Amino acid sequence: MQNKLKVGIIGMGVGESHIEGFQRHSGCEVVALCDFSDDKFRMCNEKYPHMKITMNDDDILQDTEIDIVSIASYDNYHYEQIIKALGNEKHVFVEKPLCMYESEAIEIREQIKSNPDLKLSSNLILRQSPRFLYVKNLIEEETFGELYYLESDYNYGRINKITDGWRGKLNFYSVVYGGGVHVVDLLLWLTGETIVEVFSYGNNISTKNSRFKYNDFVVSILKFKSGIVGKTACNMGCAFPHFHTLAVYGTKATFVNGFDKGLLFESRTHNDKPTVITEEYPGVEKGDLLLNFVDSIINNKQLIVDVDDVFRTMSVCFAMEKSMNLSKAVKVTYL
Ligand SMILES: NC(=O)c1ccc[n+]([C@@H]2O[C@H](COP(=O)([O-])OP(=O)(O)OC[C@H]3O[C@@H](n4cnc5c(N)ncnc54)[C@H](O)[C@@H]3O)[C@@H](O)[C@H]2O)c1
Known part of the structure; x- marks a missing residue:
């Protein structure tokens, strides 16, 4: 009992x-x-009387008894909480997105490099979806032949969360970082490839009369190193239920995801x-990566989403946001 790792969690929504x-x-x-x-x-x-309950994140971030901090606060707090947690020698599991700005990610990367024994992972949970694991296996078995095109859209289906909730109240919110990150990670993980360049367009037609002031829709063309082309859309305003579209095209087969079933042609x-x-x-449940995260600390087990995966995915997302703002193709700078 005494040797158990102690966990503190910040943010009691998905947290x-x-x-x-x-x-x-x-x-x-x-x-x-x-x-x-x-x-x-x-x-x-009321619900967790045996735990220490606090309104101040420093009570967790500075508690010397705590070994692991799980961060599920609003996106704008992630960076500071990660920096403090790492600075106090704690392992960090953070909800996506890792942070809100490239400069913050650079700083987090530096801090991790200077303390490589600490684990950091993020809740890029689609890697645990049984259907997507099945598709990954088909790719590895070369059922698709040579891959040449993949597309995956993040259809949010919960427009009120951006028009009425905290996301629309932040000084900055990116649907790419807040949602698109899941499907970018999915494409990187499925292909095991590098995305070298992106071109993105966005608009806010769905939410233009609301308090949400940022683009609710961003579509990106992704150029992979091998020549594969990809497409993602972060579609937060859609009149469509929450769903991750996925289509994988290879020279020998094609997979298309649907709600109840996928089809392999x-x-x-x-x-x-x-x-x-x-x-x-x-x-998948939101906490499904945590068993593996704790195992990586205790038993040095390979992380399902390791620190390089987190930065790789965020690097592509930063390029997508940049491309949309510049209206031109942007090369991905890997952090
Ligand atoms: N992995 C996923 O699929 C997934 C799904 C949903 C949300 N998220 C992420 O989880 C985070 C929280 O989103 P949510 O949907 O749970 O929001 P939410 O509004 O449902 O819950 C967030 C809770 O955290 C509290 N909180 C926020 N900042 C805090 C801080 N600095 N200190 C203490 N408490 C704080 C709020 O009071 C609120 O109760 C976001 O970063 C979001 O992107 C990830």
């Missing part, structure tokens, strides 16, 4: 589901929760029926 995720690993225990809202503070005190004629892929989608 509440981190509790259950950590509880799956017998080598750690959640000892502290933080939320600066009165309602959540009250809820935590291995023929160019109408008469040949595609194979129906019934692996669950999304089939």
Whole structure:
């Protein structure tokens, strides 16, 4: 009991589901929760009376007893909380996005480099979706032949979260960092490839009469090093349920994701029926990466989303945002 790693979680929205995720690993225990809202503070005190409950994140970030900090605060707080946590020798699991600006990511990268024993990961959860794992396996078995085009859109389906919630109240919000990051990571992970250049356009037609002042839609063409072309759209204003589209085109097969099933086409004629892929989608809970995260600390297990993955994905997202603002192609600078 005494040797268990102690966990503190900041932000009790999606962060509440981190509790259950950590509880799956017998080598750690959640000892502290933080939320600066009165309602959540009250809820935590009632629901988790055996834990330390606080409204001040420093009570977790500076607590010398705590080994792991899980950050699920609003996006604009991630950077400062990560820097403080790493500075106080804590492992960090952070909700996406890692941070809001490239300069912040550079600083976090430097801090990690100077303390390589600390683990950092981010909740890029699509890597654990059974259906996408199945597709990755098909790619590795070369069922697709040679890949040449992949597309994946992040259809948010919850427009009110950007027009009425905290996202629209921030001084800056990027739908690329806040949502697109998931599908960028999906394409990088599926292909195991590098994206070298991006070209993005955006608009805010869906939310122009709301308080949300940023583009709610960003579409990007992605140029991979090998010649593969990709496309992602971060579509936060769509009249469509929450969904991650995915299409993978290779010389021998094509996969298209649907709600209940995916379809794998291995023929160019109408008469040949595609194979129906019934692996669950999304089939993941928000805390599903935490068992592996704790295992990486205790048993040095390979991280499902390691620190390089986090920076690789963020680097592409920074280039996408930059390209949209400059209206020209931008080469990806890997941090
Ligand atoms: N991985 C995913 O798929 C996924 C899904 C949803 C949200 N998220 C991320 O999780 C984070 C939180 O989003 P959410 O949807 O849970 O929001 P939310 O509004 O539902 O909950 C956030 C909670 O954190 C508290 N909070 C925010 N900043 C705080 C701070 N500095 N100190 C203490 N408490 C703080 C708020 O009071 C609120 O209760 C965001 O970064 C978001 O991008 C990730």
